[in-house]
Amino acid sequence: MPGELDGSADLWERNARTDPLWAVLAAPDKKGRRWNATEFFKTGERDVAEILGYVDVRGARPRMGRALDFGCGVGRLTQALATCFERVEGVDVSPTMIELARQYDRTGRCTFSVNTAPDLKLFADGAFDFALSILVLQHIPSPFAIGYVRELCRVVGPGGTLFFQAPHQRHVPLRQRRATALRRLAAWMLRRESVELAMYALPQDEVREILRSSGLDLIEARPDVWAGDDWESFTYLARKLV
Numbered sequence: 001m002p003g004e005l006d007g008s009a010d011l012w013e014r015n016a017r018t019d020p021l022w023a024v025l026a027a028p029d030k031k032g033r034r035w036n037a038t039e040f041f042k043t044g045e046r047d048v049a050e051i052l053g054y055v056d057v058r059g060a061r062p063r064m065g066r067a068l069d070f071g072c073g074v075g076r077l078t079q080a081l082a083t084c085f086e087r088v089e090g091v092d093v094s095p096t097m098i099e100l101a102r103q104y105d106r107t108g109r110c111t112f113s114v115n116t117a118p119d120l121k122l123f124a125d126g127a128f129d130f131a132l133s134i135l136v137l138q139h140i141p142s143p144f145a146i147g148y149v150r151e152l153c154r155v156v157g158p159g160g161t162l163f164f165q166a167p168h169q170r171h172v173p174l175r176q177r178r179a180t181a182l183r184r185l186a187a188w189m190l191r192r193e194s195v196e197l198a199m200y201a202l203p204q205d206e207v208r209e210i211l212r213s214s215g216l217d218l219i220e221a222r223p224d225v226w227a228g229d230d231w232e233s234f235t236y237l238a239r240k241l242v
């Protein structure tokens with residue numbers, strides 16, 4: 001695995017061992033293994049219902065056959081997708097996240113795999129009717145995130161739908177960013193057990209170019225709040241041309 005991706009994978013494996021549910025959904029009052037699992041998985045049901053509702057409204061409802069959840073973590077969205085799709089594959093870079101996803105799975109329709117490669121070669125071209133990725137690409141160093149978006153385009157079949165989120169750029173001025181980074185580093189050094197969440201941008205013009213050159217029609221790039229207040233982030237809804 002290339003060095004920078006390797007570092008990011010190590011960081012996520014540490015996060016998964018330290019406080020897995022909080023590393024996935026960083027609600028301030030849930031830090032320190034305080035998420036209740038039932039409540040946590042309900043957030044996945046709510047998010048998937050909203051996403052599929054939006055996909056429907058925009059006329060991009062796919063065949064409800066096979067779906068992919070890229071960067072699935074402990075399967076928060078994967079399990080929710082499995083109530084709508086025949087089969088769902090969850091893939092993640094962290095073996096501990098995948099192990100937990102298997103333990104939490106109550107659906108029997110999810111398959112979970114570890115993937116540490118900078119591609120998705122474990123899946124054939126056009127293998128999926130629907131691919132989803134939320135709260136993931138923002139944590140992957142940009143050149144690799146670009147590669148994964150290309151791969152997500154490849155594994156969606158003709159007529160299939162792709163929905164993902166990625167931050168376009170940071171809002172905050174450089175001076176403030178430096179101060180925040182130093183504060184976070186100091187806090188992390190004082191409390192080594194806490195999880196660490198690195199963030200990266202994926203500029204929208206690059207995303208648009210990948211979609212276009214991969215034969216997907218961008219239905220909408222919609223501003224969202226997934227990446228927090230400091231970032232201008234978008235969800236992308238696209239459909240592969242038949």
Ligand SMILES: C[S@@+](CC[C@H](N)C(=O)[O-])C[C@H]1O[C@@H](n2cnc3c(N)ncnc32)[C@H](O)[C@@H]1O
Nearest residue numbers: 012023024071072073076092093094134135136
């Ligand atoms: C904030 S969590 C979000 C999990 C899930 N998408 C959700 O919303 O519940 C980010 C996940 O991305 C995974 N991840 C980070 N880098 C990855 C990579 N290169 N390939 C696959 N997964 C990755 C992490 O291990 C982690 O489980």
